[in-house]
Amino acid sequence: MPASIRDVASHAGVSLGTVSNAINRPEVLAPGTLRRVQKSIDELGFIPNASARKLRAGRTRVVGLMVPDISNPFFTDLAKGVSEAALAGGYVVILCNTDESAEKEQQYLDVLTAQNVEGILVTPARDSIRALARVAEKGIRLVLVDRTSQGLAACSVAFNDLYGGALAIDHLYENGHRKVILLTGSENIPQVAERNRGLREAMNKFPTHDQVELSEIRIDSMTTFASYEAVKLRLESSFDFTGIICGNDLIALGAIRALREKNISIPGDVSVVGYDDIDFAKNAWVPLTSISQPAFELGYAAAELIISECESPERHVHQKIEFQPRLIVRESTGPVALKASKLMIS
Amino acid sequence: MPASIRDVASHAGVSLGTVSNAINRPEVLAPGTLRRVQKSIDELGFIPNASARKLRAGRTRVVGLMVPDISNPFFTDLAKGVSEAALAGGYVVILCNTDESAEKEQQYLDVLTAQNVEGILVTPARDSIRALARVAEKGIRLVLVDRTSQGLAACSVAFNDLYGGALAIDHLYENGHRKVILLTGSENIPQVAERNRGLREAMNKFPTHDQVELSEIRIDSMTTFASYEAVKLRLESSFDFTGIICGNDLIALGAIRALREKNISIPGDVSVVGYDDIDFAKNAWVPLTSISQPAFELGYAAAELIISECESPERHVHQKIEFQPRLIVRESTGPVALKASKLMIS
DNA sequence: TCTCAGGATTGAACCGTTTTAATCTTGTGC
DNA sequence: GCACAAGATTAAAACGGTTCAATCCTGAGA
Structure with a gap:
């Protein structure tokens, strides 16, 4: 039903090869011919058949x-x-x-x-x-x-990713955080493993007398909801950290939700760092500090x-x-507060 | 480079047409032949060329x-x-x-x-x-x-969409809301127009002595951020509504953010209804009542x-x-409160 | 043993392009 | 006026399948 190259050829009064040339190598045609063929192509609404094209070329x-x-x-x-x-x-x-x-x-x-x-x-x-x-x-x-x-x-x-992981922990370190939770995805995912490795390598560079204490929670599905559940559970045992580093922003959003339900202030009590800098992170209730990956x-x-x-x-x-990756600092992170230190004693 | 149907044919010692039959009409082949051809296909890792296929068929x-x-x-x-x-x-x-x-x-x-x-x-x-x-x-x-x-x-x-629009306003109406803001997208988008129409038609069914007062804010880009800005601006003039109906969930998220910045409680002071029931809505800080569209x-x-x-x-x-569409009631909506009525007087 | 029906297999045409070698035009220089 | 080069155009092959008419078998019935 659609026009073929033959239709164009006969409509323009030229051979089929000429039409092909008009399409693929216009420079070899005489200007007049080219114009005539072009006109026919337009009039018939001809669109070259990609299958045939592929087959040959x-x-x-x-x-x-x-x-x-x-x-x-x-x-x-x-x-x-x-x-x-x-x-x-x-x-x-x-x-x-x-x-x-x-x-x-x-x-x-x-x-x-x-x-x-x-x-x-x-x-x-x-x-x-x-x-x-x-x-x-x-x-x-x-x-x-x-x-x-x-x-x-x-x-x-x-x-x-190595660098991205370092970025996250360095930021918290500089803000005085020394007890941090890592909400990570499965290390089977190479990116996750790399980020975690970068994070640990960065930690090795901190002076030995002033180290960060890092504990890890694995969230297998890396979704908001899974993270929310995991953090809620964690908060039931004890609340002894001032920073959270998340495997991605979805996880961070879930964590934030769990924290707020417990009336834990962000960043007053706990700072949260995400990863990916998705659009929702920027517009979240507490705009999220995140590692931006364009x-x-x-x-x-x-x-x-x-x-x-x-x-x-x-x-x-x-x-x-x-x-x-770049660190995008927003309101979900800040310097560790006295209040938080006090809470940690309990 | 990849194996063609001819390669398979010679490998299996049959004609090219037979291979084609093996693929497309296995029932016409003798079982033995079919098996032999299948084996060759597997051994050569033959995958039929879709372009050629299309061209002919x-x-x-x-x-x-x-x-x-x-x-x-x-x-x-x-x-x-x-x-x-x-x-x-x-x-x-x-x-x-x-x-x-x-x-x-x-x-x-x-x-x-x-x-x-x-x-x-x-x-x-x-x-x-x-x-x-x-x-x-x-x-x-x-x-x-x-x-x-x-x-x-x-x-x-x-x-x-007609029904969806009605769902939203009916829900607020039943909860006693009589002053409602509609945060709509451009009515050039047919779905938006339909929802709004459904909403208005539903309003016509309310008793004349007990109508809803509806005012409208148009948000052209239908994104969280645009909505946030628009609502923030609106709150600066006067705060005289108890319900918000949003063109989609992104808009709702923006609205919620603006409300919370002003310490307006949801759903205590204002109820918010979204549209689409996206995953983020469910996990938002105030889980969002929304119209679910699977x-x-x-x-x-x-x-x-x-x-x-x-x-x-x-x-x-x-x-x-x-x-x-179905109404999914979550925590962002509730009955209109006394407190809210008082606020409205100011 | 011969015929014939029926299923199994094959061969060749064809799908709509690109491409190359061959042919046809022109125009130029002598 | 002619030979020839350069440029423009064309004809035909090829790409990798599908499809259908034609051919080949095989076994049953006479």
Whole structure:
């Protein structure tokens, strides 16, 4: 039903090859011919069939994006960045939400190769390196997002999680906090592990006579609600800390809620640091101090990387782009207060 | 580089057509042959090339999803529902974030037709009906999401916004609120207009001697921050209301923040009703009473609809699926209090 | 043993592009 | 007026599948 290149050719009174040239290499055509063909294209509303195009030229101009959880605003922003960069480059992105399931990830990998995507932007779950390697063998280019390329010949864009972890603890340390709780996610998630490592390494730099006492609560699902429950439970035993460092902002929001229910003031009694700096953090009841990771930019950069690799593979060389996280100080943190010290005695 | 159907054929010692049959109509093959071909397929890791497939058979198994703002958790959930249903049906979804820009919408529409998607799930911006009609002519099936099909021959899934609006005002009315503020988005957005209409129609049913006094504040961008600013400004003039109805939850969160900064208690002094029941609403500092719209289910239903249309177009008949919103009462609303009445006098 | 029906398999055309080699025009210099 | 180069255009092959008409088997019935 839609107009084909043949329709355009006969409408313009030229051969089919000429129309193709008009589209892909306009400079080889005589100006008059080009104009005539253009006119026919417009009149017929011709849009080249991408499947046929791909079949012949091996180019689909489609990339896949695989994220573990699109409901997390961090990944939402990332996706926005990716699709904006893609659109600008004439590409299109297939969204794959893996729900952190290795099975879904494999399923999507198959679908994406069947669709002949030119590249995949992926935040890999635990250990899908092998599956990814198999995909790479098929000639599909990879960019690892928010994760560095472990032995995989691929580009990567990531944040310096080591540094981010340090940023959080340093901030609390400078404000006098010496008893801190770490609300972390599972260390199976590489980013989480890295941040925690960075945090501990930073602690080693504090003078031995003035150390921070750190205790850890693991929150497996990294959601607001799970965090709320965990902190509520923790507060029932004893309240002996002045700072909380959270694995992400959702966790921080849950913690804040639990604290306020107990009438614990923020930052009067307890300072809270989040991670990701999602939009909701900024507008939370107590605006949240957080580690900002510009997800949109990360996504944009990742998409640009893969597009440039697709456009000129010969002169492409794999690269690692690292973004530095930044500490955004808002009202949820402050200097440790006398009042808090008193509370700690109880 | 990847194995083609020919490779499989020679590997299995059969003709190319037989391999195709093994994939698409296994029942016509002799069991032994089928097994042999299957084995070759597995060994070579053959995945049929979707482009070639489409070219001949006219099927891409790709659908597009166009949403105005993927950062809004409502649309995020929707997208999740869509892609889950798609995956289950062997389809794949291309995500298009239009940022409410008609230009981007057109751009994406072109890309999607070039990609030969079989269908598009779209939440149309203002008046893109004409552009959509043009797409439909090309044989691309449409499902309107969260919007009914105005004269367009297409399926639609939507919420009963009229009812949702009524739900909100009725709830406040029953709790004794008679002075209410409506924090609405632009009425150019059809859903917003519908909700407001439903709200007003419900008000007409109240006895004439006991009416609600409604004043309206328009918040153009429907974000938390915009709402926060608007409400803060409003509170500076006079505080003479006991209830607030919000165009969505983001707006409600902003309003709550502004109220609390003024030490206005919720729901003691003012009750707040949101719309959408996003996840953050439930875990907000004051858990938010909201109108629940199961976005995930909506997306899932929409995707199923379009897939079934694609699979058997002949016996398909366009349908309208309407979901009923539900009122979820949480702590942000309550009966109007004496204290509040007193305040109103000032 | 021969015929024939029916299922299993094959071969070739075709989908809508890109691309390359071949052909057709022009215009220039002698 | 002719040969030839350069530029413009075209024809045909190829991409990797699907599909359908044609062919090949096999076994049953005569």
